[in-house]
Amino acid sequence: MNIEDEEKRHTIVVLVDNEAGVLARVIGLFSGRGYNIDSLTVAEVDPVRRLSRINIVTTGTELVIEQIKALLSKLVPVHRVQDLTIEGPHVERELALVKVNGDRERLIQALRIADFMHARLVDSTPGSLVFEVTGSSDELDAFISLVEPVEVSRAGVVAIGRGEMILDGTAQDDG
Amino acid sequence: MTAQQTIAQPPADTRSMTGAQVVLQALLDQGVEVIFGYPGGAVLPLYDALFQQKTIHHVLVRHEQAAVHAAEGYARSTGKVGVVLVTSGPGATNTVTGLTDALMDSVPVVCLTGQVPTHMIGNDAFQEADTVGITRPCTKHNYLVKKPEDLARIVHEAFHVASSGRPGPVVVDLPKNILMGEAPYAEKEAGRRRTYNPRREPDPARIEEAVRLLARAERPIFYVGGGVINSGPLACALLTELVRATGYPITLTLMGLGAFPAGDPQYLGMLGMHGTYEANMAMHDCDVMVCIGARFDDRVTGRLDGFSPGSRKIHVDIDPSSINKNVPVDIAIVGDAERSLEAMLEAWKRVAPTVDRARIAPWWDQIERWRAVDSLRFRQSGTAIKPQYAIKRLYELTRDREPFITTDVGQHQMWAAQHFRFEKPRRWLTSGGLGTMGYGFPAALGVQMAHPDALVINISGDASWVMNMQEMSTAMQHRLPVKVFLVNNGYMGMVRQWQDFFHGSRRAESYMDSMPDFVKLAEAFGAVGLRATTPAELDEVIERMLATDGLVLADIVVEEVENVYPMIPGGAAHNEIKLSPEDDGGHEPISEDGMVLV
Numbered sequence: 001m002n003i004e005d006e007e008k009r010h011t012i013v014v015l016v017d018n019e020a021g022v023l024a025r026v027i028g029l030f031s032g033r034g035y036n037i038d039s040l041t042v043a044e045v046d047p048v049r050r051l052s053r054i055n056i057v058t059t060g061t062e063l064v065i066e067q068i069k070a071l072l073s074k075l076v077p078v079h080r081v082q083d084l085t086i087e088g089p090h091v092e093r094e095l096a097l098v099k100v101n102g103d104r105e106r107l108i109q110a111l112r113i114a115d116f117m118h119a120r121l122v123d124s125t126p127g128s129l130v131f132e133v134t135g136s137s138d139e140l141d142a143f144i145s146l147v148e149p150v151e152v153s154r155a156g157v158v159a160i161g162r163g164e165m166i167l168d169g170t171a172q173d174d175g
Numbered sequence: 176m177t178a179q180q181t182i183a184q185p186p187a188d189t190r191s192m193t194g195a196q197v198v199l200q201a202l203l204d205q206g207v208e209v210i211f212g213y214p215g216g217a218v219l220p221l222y223d224a225l226f227q228q229k230t231i232h233h234v235l236v237r238h239e240q241a242a243v244h245a246a247e248g249y250a251r252s253t254g255k256v257g258v259v260l261v262t263s264g265p266g267a268t269n270t271v272t273g274l275t276d277a278l279m280d281s282v283p284v285v286c287l288t289g290q291v292p293t294h295m296i297g298n299d300a301f302q303e304a305d306t307v308g309i310t311r312p313c314t315k316h317n318y319l320v321k322k323p324e325d326l327a328r329i330v331h332e333a334f335h336v337a338s339s340g341r342p343g344p345v346v347v348d349l350p351k352n353i354l355m356g357e358a359p360y361a362e363k364e365a366g367r368r369r370t371y372n373p374r375r376e377p378d379p380a381r382i383e384e385a386v387r388l389l390a391r392a393e394r395p396i397f398y399v400g401g402g403v404i405n406s407g408p409l410a411c412a413l414l415t416e417l418v419r420a421t422g423y424p425i426t427l428t429l430m431g432l433g434a435f436p437a438g439d440p441q442y443l444g445m446l447g448m449h450g451t452y453e454a455n456m457a458m459h460d461c462d463v464m465v466c467i468g469a470r471f472d473d474r475v476t477g478r479l480d481g482f483s484p485g486s487r488k489i490h491v492d493i494d495p496s497s498i499n500k501n502v503p504v505d506i507a508i509v510g511d512a513e514r515s516l517e518a519m520l521e522a523w524k525r526v527a528p529t530v531d532r533a534r535i536a537p538w539w540d541q542i543e544r545w546r547a548v549d550s551l552r553f554r555q556s557g558t559a560i561k562p563q564y565a566i567k568r569l570y571e572l573t574r575d576r577e578p579f580i581t582t583d584v585g586q587h588q589m590w591a592a593q594h595f596r597f598e599k600p601r602r603w604l605t606s607g608g609l610g611t612m613g614y615g616f617p618a619a620l621g622v623q624m625a626h627p628d629a630l631v632i633n634i635s636g637d638a639s640w641v642m643n644m645q646e647m648s649t650a651m652q653h654r655l656p657v658k659v660f661l662v663n664n665g666y667m668g669m670v671r672q673w674q675d676f677f678h679g680s681r682r683a684e685s686y687m688d689s690m691p692d693f694v695k696l697a698e699a700f701g702a703v704g705l706r707a708t709t710p711a712e713l714d715e716v717i718e719r720m721l722a723t724d725g726l727v728l729a730d731i732v733v734e735e736v737e738n739v740y741p742m743i744p745g746g747a748a749h750n751e752i753k754l755s756p757e758d759d760g761g762h763e764p765i766s767e768d769g770m771v772l773v
Contacts (some may be wrong), residue, residue, distance in 0.1 A: 016372060020319065021307060032312050063499055070496035076316040076336055076371045 009038065009059050010085040011092060012069065012160045015167055017077040018044050018052040026054060029071050035060060039094075039156040041135075051079065053167075057157050062130040082167050084159050092159040097122070098131045098141050110147045117143045194326055195220040199228065201330035204363050207231055207258050209249060209624050211242040215262025216302060217289025220354040222260075234624060237645040241617035242641070243273020247282045247558075249619025251604050252579055254407060256338050257621065259286040264302030267307060267531050272611060274344045281405055281609025283342035285333045286314075292352035295322055306348045310529035312386070313542040315343030320350065323358035331366025340373025342405055343496040346498060373493060376511030377518055385465070385489045385506045386522040392463035394538045395423045398446065398475075399605070400466020401430030403494060404600045406512035411435070411600045413516035414467070418589040420523055423532040424542055426454035428469045429592055430607045437596035443542065444551075447475040448743050449589040452550035452752060453542055455741070458483050460541070467491040469511045472500040472608070473772070480770065481748025491515045517684050544734055550741045550754055552595050559734040560585065560710050562662050566594045566634065569660055572717050577602060578630040579622045583615040583639030586668035589739045591634045613642030616659065620646060623655040630721070632658045638667040638687050648702040650726045658720050659728045661693060664735050677770060697728035706730040745772035 016022050025044055030037050039057040044050070058068060064084070072081045084090040097118070100110040107129055114121060119133035128150075133143050139156060143150055161167065192200065198221060211234045214222045224368075225233055236242040239261045246257025261270055267288040277284045285563040291300040307319045316336050318329045389395060397418055403410045411434050418425045418441055426446040435442055444451035446458055458464070464486045469475065471490075474593070476482040479501065488504040490497075491512065498507045506540045508515055533769040553698070555564040566587070580595055581604040588605055597603050604622065606614035619633040624758050633640075640661055650657055671687040697704030703723050707716035743752050746769020 020321070021311070021317075024308070024311060028311055063503065066499055067496060070494075070498070074494070074496055076368065079370050 005061055007059050007061055008065070008085070010065050010083055011090070011157060012056045012058065012072070013058065013082045013084060013167060014054040014072055014157060015045075015079040016052050016054060016075075017079070018050045019077055022052070022055070022077045024074075025075050025077070026056075026072065029075070030058070030068070033067075033071075035064060035068055039154075041156040041158050055156065055158050080167055081101065082161070084161060087161065088163045088165050090159050091162060092136055092157050093134055094140050094157050095132065095155040096138050096144070097132045097153045098133060098144060098147060098149045099128060100113070100131070100147050101128045101150045103127075113143070113146050117146070119143055184361060185377040191357050192360055193220065193224070194323055194349070194356055194358040195224040197327050197358045197360050197533075198330055198349065198354070199224045199231070200360055200478065201327050203230060205256070205331070205334045206258075209234060210258045211236055211245040211249070211456050211621065212238075212260030213239050213242060213266060215264075215266050215289060217263035217351045218260060218266075218287075218292060218349070218354070220351065221287070221289070221349070221560050232624075233260075233381040234620070234649065236617065236649050238643065240273050240613070241620075241643050241646045241649070242328065243270050243277065243284060243286065244611070244617035244622035245624070245649075246284050246286075246616030247273065247277050247280075247614075248581060248604055249625045250282050250284060250621075251618075252601050252622040253625045254601065254638075255625075256285055256334055259284060262286055262302065263289040263291055263306070264304045265540025266302075267306040267346075268304055271309060271313055271344075272609075274346065276606055276609040276611045276614060277344040278313055278315065280346065280606065281342050281401065283337040284344040285330075285337050286344060286346045288346060288348050290319070290348045290350040293350045294352070295351065306346065310346045313344070314346050315341075315544055317346035318346070319348040320353050323353055323356055324607055326353060326358045327361035329364040331361070331363050332368055333366070335366045335368070336371060339371075341402070341497075374495075374509050375493070375511040375514055377491070377508045379518065379686070381506055381508045382515065382518045382522055385508060386519055388463055388489065388506065389421065389423075389465060390527040392423075393534060394457075394460060394462040394541075395421070395535065396443075396457050396461040396464055397423060397425035398428075398458065398464055398466045398469060399425060399431050399434050400428040400467070401434075402526070403431060403434045403512045403516075406468065406493075408600060410511075410513035410516055413513060413520055414438075417516055417520045419522060420520065420530070421527075422535060424457055424539070426450070426458065427482060428472070428475055428607075429605060431469060431521050432592060432603045433597035433600040434468075436598040438598055443546070445592055448477070449593065449741065450743075451593075451737050452548045452741055453545035454515050454752060455743065455749040455752050456545045457542055461486045463489070465489045465491070466504070467516070468493075470497045472495075473501070477743045477751075478746050478748045478769075481751075483749070493521035508637075520529075546735045550752075555710060558709055560707065560713055560731060562664065562733040562737050563590050563594055564710065564730045565660075565662060565713060566590045567732055567746060568713055569632070569634070569717055570595045572714065573630060573721065575630065576630045578632050579604065579619070579626065581605065581615040581622060581631070581633045583633075583635045583642075584610045584612045584637050585639060585670075586640075586664070586672065586737070586739050587634055587636040587662040589669075590662070595634075612639040614639075616640060616643050616657070617646050617649075619657045620650055620653070620655050621657075623657050624653070630658070631656075632660055634660045634662065636668060637661060637665065637690055637693075639661040643688070644696070647697070647702060647726065647728075651701050654725065656725045656727075659691065659726075660720070661728060661730050662733055663693070663730050664733050664737070665690070666735060668737075669739070671736065675736075675738070676744070691732035693728055697726070700726075702726035704728050704730065706732065708732045744767040
C-alpha cells in the first residue's frame with residue numbers, strides 16, 4: 001500500500017460562530033462526500049462572542065484529511081480549523097456514563113474495577129450502577145470492556161493543544 | 176416583540192421601512208438592475224415594493240429553474256451578480272437544479288426565496304419547504320432571516336459571499352412576516368464578515384518557485400480554466416501576455432474557452448474527453464504543467480493514474496479545496512488568478528527576459544505533428560447536414576459580430592466547443608460541471624438582458640431544448656431577440672453515442688419520438704420558425720435567422736447518428752484517445768472500471 005493511501009485518525013477542532021445551521025453545514029460536508037466521523041462534540045465556548053467549538057475525530061488518507069480541512073475552512077461561519085494530530089502536542093479526553101446491571105457479586109466486582117480505574121459512581125439502584133469515567137478513548141475502551149456494561153453513553157472526544165498553542169477566534173480574523 | 180423596539184439607532188434620514196423595502200434598498204445599493212423571478216404568496220410584499228419603483232427591471236420567467244439559469248447567463252456574461260426572486264415551497268425547490276449548476280460552475284447568484292411566516296415554520300404550512308435545509312449542499316452559503324434587524328446585513332453579506340473568493344450561489348430565505356414588518360436598514364459595509372476572508376494574494380515565494388520551474392521546462396503546457404474568466408478581463412489579458420512571453424503552448428477547459436484567444440498559434444484547443452488530439456497528447460507528455468483556475472475534473476484528466484505521468488504540476492486556484500483534490504501537485508498557489516498572473520508575469524520578466532526558443536523547439540515540433548492529425552476533421556458529404564458542418568457555418572457567418580453563445584448539454588455542446596472559436600472571454604456560456612440539459616435557452620435570455628444589442632445564440636439539441644422551451648413565452652414578453660440554433664438529430668445524441676459504444680447499440684429510450692414541429696411551435700409563441708434539412712439550405716437559413724428581428728427558432732435537421740470525436744473513453748488515459756470510427760477497432764469493450772464512470 002502506498003504511504004499516501006494509508007488511513008490515519010485525526011483530531012480536528014473547529015471554531016465557529018454559534019448560529020443556526022452551523023453544525024448541519026459541518027456534518028453535511030462529511031456525509032455529502034462520504035467521509036467518516038468517528039466522534040463529534042459541540043458546545044459554545046465563548047458566550048460573549050458567541051463562538052462554539054467543534055471537536056471532530058475522523059479517519060482518512062492524507063489527501064482526504066487535507067480536503068476535509070480545506071472544506072471546513074471555506075465554510076462562512078468558520079473562524080479557525082486546527083488539526084491537532086499534525087499541529088502539535090495536545091491532550092484528548094472523553095467522558096462516558098456506563099451502566100452495569102446484575103447481582104450483588106457482579107456489582108461489587110464492577111466497583112472494584114471502577115476503583116482502580118478511577119471511574120466515579122454517580123448512581124445506584126439495588127440492581128444497577130452507573131459510573132462516570134473520563135480519560136483517553138483507549139482508557140474508556142479498557143474500562144468498558146472490563147465491566148461488561150448493559151448500556152454506555154459516550155460524549156465523544158474533546159481536545160486542546162498544550163502550552164503556547166492557543167486556538168482563538170480573533171487572532172487571524174482581523175486581517 | 177415589534178421591529179420598532181429593535182432599532183437601536185435608526186439612520187437620521189431613513190423613514191421607517193418595511194422588510195420588503197429594506198431588501199429592495201439593499202438590492203439598489205448593490206447595483207442590481209435586473210431580477211429574474213416568479214411571484215407567489217410568500218413574496219407578495221417584495222413584489223409590491225418592486226411594483227412601486229422603476230430602477231430594477233424584473234423579468235418574469237415561466238419556471239423557477241429558468242430564473243436561475245437566466246441569472247447565471249446574466250452573471251457570466253457581465254461578471255456581476257445574477258439575482259433571482261422566487262416564492263416559498265415549489266418556487267424554492269424548483270431553483271435547486273439551477274443553484275447546483277451555479278455551484279459547480281462557480282457562478283455568482285443571489286437567490287431570494289419567500290418563506291412562510293416565522294411562527295409557522297415547521298408546521299407543514301401551505302407552500303412551506305425547508306429551503307435552507309434543501310439548498311445547503313447546493314449553495315456556497317445560505318441564510319434564513321429570523322430577525323428584522325439581521326435582514327439588511329444578510330442581504331449585503333449574501334452579495335459579498337456570492338461574488339468574492341470562488342464565486343457561487345447564495346440563498347436568502349425571507350419569511351413573509353419579516354418582509355411585511357418594519358426593519359432597520361444597514362449600509363453595504365454591514366455585509367462584511369470577520370470569518371470570511373478568501374485569500375487573494377499569492378505567496379511570492381511559491382510564485383518564484385513556480386516561475387523558476389517553468390523557465391527550465393522543456394515540454395511545458397498551460398492548462399487554464401474558467402477561474403481566469405471569473406477573475407476578470409484583466410486576468411485574461413495577463414494570461415495572454417504571460418503565455419506569449421513564454422512562447423509555451425496553452426490548452427483551455429470547456430469552462431475556460433475565451434480566456435485566451437483561439438486564433439493564437441500557441442493555442443492547442445480544448446482538452447479533455449472531447450478535446451483535440453494535440454491538447455491531450457501535450458498534457459500527457461508534458462514535463463511541467465501550469466494549471467490556472469481549473470480543477471482537474473474527471474472529464475479533463477481521464478484515468479487518474481494515467482494522467483500526465485511524467486510532469487511536475489503547478490496549480491493556481493483561489494479555492495484551497497480544489498488543490499490536491501484529484502491530482503497531487505508539486506507547487507500549490509492559493510490566490511486570485513489576476514494577482515497570481517500579475518506576479519508570475521513580473522517574475523518571468525526577471526527570471527527569463529528572453530524566450531529560449533531552442534529549448535522548446537523540439538516540443539513544438541512534436542506538437543505540430545500532433546496538430547497535423549487534424550483531429551476535429553469531418554466530411555460534409557451526402558444529402559444530410561453534418562452537425563459539425565452546421566456549427567462551423569454558424570461560426571463562420573457570425574464571427575465578425577462576436578456573438579454570445581450558450582449551449583445545452585450533449586453532442587451539440589461538444590461540437591460547439593470544438594468548432595466555435597472564441598477570441599474574448601465571457602462570450603461562451605455552457606453548463607460544464609453539472610451538465611444541465613435545459614440550461615442554454617434561459618441562460619441566453621439572461622445574456623440578452625445584459626447585452627440588449629448583442630447577437631446572442633443558443634446552440635441547442637432537440638432533447639435539451641424542450642426541457643425549458645416554455646421560456647419562449649418569457650423571450651416574447653420581454654422582446655429578447657435570442658436566436659436558437661437547434662441541432663436536431665431526433666435523439667438524445669450523446670446518450671445514443673454511449674449506448675452504441677458501450678451498451679451493444681441497444682438504444683434504450685434515447686430516441687426522441689413525437690417531437691413537435693419546431694417551426695409551428697415557434698409560430699405558436701409568436702416567434703419566427705425556420706428549418707434547414709439539406710446542406711444547400713443551411714447558409715440561407717442562418718442568414719435569415721440573423722436578419723430577423725426578434726426571437727428565432729432555427730430547426731437544423733442534421734445527420735441522425737453522427738458521433739463526437741475525438742473521444743477519450745471513460746477510464747482511459749489521454750494517450751488512448753480515439754480519433755474516428757476507424758480508430759475504434761469496432762468499439763472494443765472498455766474496462767470494467769471505465770464502464771462505471773459516467
